[in-house]
Amino acid sequence: MIAGFVLTGCGSEGEPGTGSTPTPTASQSTPTGTALPLTVSRTGGFAGFNEKVHITADGVATVTDRKRGTLRCRLDATLLSELTTAAQQVDWTKLPATKPTTRHPDDLVIAVTSNGRTARIEDPILEPLTAPVTELFTEAAIPPGKRCTKF
Helix, strand or coil: CCCHHHCCCEEEEEEECCCCCEECCCCCCCCCCCCEEEEEEEEEEECCEEEEEECCCCCEEEEEEEEEEEEEEEEEEHHHHHHHHHHHHHCCCHHHCCCCCCCCCCCCCEEEEEEEEEEEEEHHHHHHHHHHHHHHHHHHHCCCCCCEEEE
């Protein structure tokens, strides 16, 4: 809250007749980064997952799985919108730039990367992405999934 207060006081309204233009101020609704491209990976666990889904702004998902190889599909508009909206709610600057590590044997790591930052899905900062990422893996990343059309 203090950071928001300090940032909102940083703008300038400009002096009439001086030719200066107003400087925009930051607010709670200012996006903290672009949402896409976004990469989601699922590794480890008892099943030995090793999957990665890279999603571009146009909705193309490149799915890499050690069992099925690599393929591309197009996310349906609703899922793409859910992922984009959720990713725009994340303050990516508060996340580390390093890849999460396993915490114990058979640890299932679901990690999300965007804007050069990566974190485990259970990080509270990534909470808006929990439902869309779950849907991504259950409905789309198993091509030809219901929510991703293979091409």
